[in-house]
Amino acid sequence: MRTLTALLPALLPGIVGLAAAARGVDVFAALTDGARRGLELMGRILPSLAVLLPAVYMLRASGALEAFTALCTPLLEHLGIPVETVPLMLLRPLSGSAALAAGGELMAAFGPDSAVGRTAAVMLGSTETTFYVLSVYFGAAGVKKIRHAAAAALCADAAGFLAAAWCVRLLR
Amino acid sequence: MAMTGAWTGMILIAAIYGLAAGNAAAVGAAAAEGAAAAVTLGARMLGAVMFWSGVMEVMARAGFTAALSKRLRPLLYRLFPSSRTDPALAEALSLNVSANLLGLGNAATPAGVTAAVRLRHHGTGDRASDELCRLAVMNTASIQLLPTTVAALRSSLGAADAFDILPAVWVTSLISVTAGLLAERGFSRLT
Numbered sequence: 375m376r377t378l379t380a381l382l383p384a385l386l387p388g389i390v391g392l393a394a395a396a397r398g399v400d401v402f403a404a405l406t407d408g409a410r411r412g413l414e415l416m417g418r419i420l421p422s423l424a425v426l427l428p429a430v431y432m433l434r435a436s437g438a439l440e441a442f443t444a445l446c447t448p449l450l451e452h453l454g455i456p457v458e459t460v461p462l463m464l465l466r467p468l469s470g471s472a473a474l475a476a477g478g479e480l481m482a483a484f485g486p487d488s489a490v491g492r493t494a495a496v497m498l499g500s501t502e503t504t505f506y507v508l509s510v511y512f513g514a515a516g517v518k519k520i521r522h523a524a525a526a527a528l529c530a531d532a533a534g535f536l537a538a539a540w541c542v543r544l545l546r
Numbered sequence: 547m548a549m550t551g552a553w554t555g556m557i558l559i560a561a562i563y564g565l566a567a568g569n570a571a572a573v574g575a576a577a578a579e580g581a582a583a584a585v586t587l588g589a590r591m592l593g594a595v596m597f598w599s600g601v602m603e604v605m606a607r608a609g610f611t612a613a614l615s616k617r618l619r620p621l622l623y624r625l626f627p628s629s630r631t632d633p634a635l636a637e638a639l640s641l642n643v644s645a646n647l648l649g650l651g652n653a654a655t656p657a658g659v660t661a662a663v664r665l666r667h668h669g670t671g672d673r674a675s676d677e678l679c680r681l682a683v684m685n686t687a688s689i690q691l692l693p694t695t696v697a698a699l700r701s702s703l704g705a706a707d708a709f710d711i712l713p714a715v716w717v718t719s720l721i722s723v724t725a726g727l728l729a730e731r732g733f734s735r736l737t
Contacts, residue, residue: 408599409599424584436563436576500688502686507682
């Protein structure tokens, strides 16, 4: 498994490029079009990152974050979730950039290969911005009574956070 | 709107707690530090995000999305019974799920919205049907095969193997989406 994931970034672009070229796709034009979308994505993320990361940093510098995570420690330790991921878990359903800011801060502080850093990465990679998605889908459909959708979606998030912590410990 | 409250709340708590704990100077310094860190992080991630977005676009144009969406049909007929008699809905649903799997957000959202609008026509007025809730829940649980943005973040911070979290991400995503679908089914009778 380890060697496979190490080979993926090396092999995938080549395989995809070959398959696309064989089907007559203008691979280079597709690459640059896609890269432009990536640039737009980062252009959308960066302004929110630049106002949200200071908020996370300020919260940490004030000591409030530490005090709050200390409150959550008994429960989270019981569940096996690293307490440092509390701000990430709280922000994840609300804003993608805020979660990225919180997760990036954890990975920088603890190292991307540490247990905390890996848990943060898996949490980010396996959940979505729940409330944003709900508002897009129900807004587009013109549906006001969303019934049990939010509760079920938050169950998925909670299960994802728990599973992320467990999987990082078991699958390495 | 939710973020207005979240941001203001974070800043206020930081200011008040910082003052009370005697950390006010550190809180002020942290603002500039965080803003600088955001730009560093963004700049370091940018290249990898652009590269992988390019590769994903090649994947889409090579027909990976179409091939995947054909394979997903049988599963989607079971999850969304009304798509059996509505080919346009089946098409939109399978495109939504396959684009999500490949991490093509710009293709997944329009397809998902099309499916949501069609599901509304099958439902009853402004009250969401079970199937519409199911679609929304599936989209709130990420099911991406290659989480390239997170991998870009990890490699920009010096991870030894940015993609070695993949097995954990797949298992976690599967558990999360299954929990969401089970919760949808379980809560459906209560609302």
